[in-house]
Amino acid sequence: MIELKNISKNFGKLNVLNNISLQFNKGECIALIGPNGCGKTTLIKSILGMVLPNSGEILFNNQNILNSVEYRKNIGYMPQIGRYPENMSIGQVIDTIRQIRMHETASDEELMEQFKLPSLFDKKMHTLSGGTTQKVSATIAFLFNPDVLILDEPTAGLDPLASEILKEKIIREKEKGKLILITSHLLSELDDLITHIIYMQDGTVVFHKHINDIKRETGEERISRSIAQILRKQAV
């Protein structure tokens, strides 16, 4: 569904992405993990067309995304830090995004209801806590029933209850056959969510494996432990 071919990106002298080739398919739930500054967010932003790679190409349903905007109809994006125009209310932000995506009628308000956002619709964005802002971001990402969901640190800042609601929502969407890309530092959170893991370091992909393969190779039941084991082996 999404194919990256030899993507490289550098900011000045810093090589952020180094000749990365990856393929993501329907029904997969992929965790992008790696240390800070390894290029996870840059990779995601390249797929969204926010960062323009220096070389290589990205195909979405076999179409090159360069100079195209239509493909983003099929993507829901939840940013790591959401910040919205201060004086607008939650309702106005959601309405505007809805109007921008006018042509899409099917809207998925499940998350909005579960987060109890409608009761906060009149609240101004600058009065919201970080967690509530994240809830708005999540709602917008899922609102248009997109085929692909890109979530950058989705559970950071959410309270345990909200984070559980979001996780369950992600699982339901995965079962509908959607492609989900998640970046996270918290491996323990990902346990019952993901099907694949991509580990990145210094702008390169160290490995891209199915979760069962990883568990079998390491003999561990929990993802966090198996990853730790792999990394320990590499260090030696």
Add this chain to the structure above:
Amino acid sequence: MNKIVKFILLDILKNKIVVLYTLLLAVFSWSAFGMEDNSTKGILTLLNLILLTVPLIAILFSTIYIYNSSEFIELLLSQPIKRKKIWSSMFVGLITSFILAFTIGAGIPLLIYAPTNVGLMMFAIGIIISAVFVSLAFLSSILTRDKAKGIGIAVLLWMYFALLFDALVLFLTFQFGDYPIEKMMVGITATSPIDLARIMVLLHLDVSAMMGYTGAIFKDFFGTPLGLSIAFALLVLWIAIPYWISLRLFKTRDL
């Protein structure tokens, strides 16, 4: 109206600083006209106040607003919208709100106390100057990622056009006073939107007779319909070019 423009406009109009700016303009204008019995004096007082404050507020507020919108711009970019549309909507939204603020604050008293050619000229100049400095704000905020640097560039641009430029012109006049530089002065004036605006209003007041020989040259050039059109065209270029450069940069910008 475009959805994004409407959204940005609503957000800005609710902003306390913009409300305060409108009130400030209103206080300036009403008192300038209220205290002078003759509307020419009122316009002169107002001209100097407007040419100092309007550019400053327009460029500073817009620069800060663009930086603060960076995450919202990212969110818009993740929707199926072209970059050009996002950037132009921001531009139209900011310009429209400054035009509204100026119209409500200074436009109404101008039209009431000085419904003459000069009054209308002042009104037009205020609107154009607002747009020029919003456009310069787009340029200064795209030149660097760092908010503090961007605001620094904005302040420097304002300082150059509002203060330093005049000092520079004065210096040139003193240094080359023995040479026939009057015609050259017309050309130099075109390189500062604020001075262009000031001369356009002054020439419509009778005080231009007091500006001596240079004033006469200015009157010969900017006083004619052709000169006036050229001056307006130059001001429009001052709006278009900085914005156009910023749009070019924004299209290939990594966010």
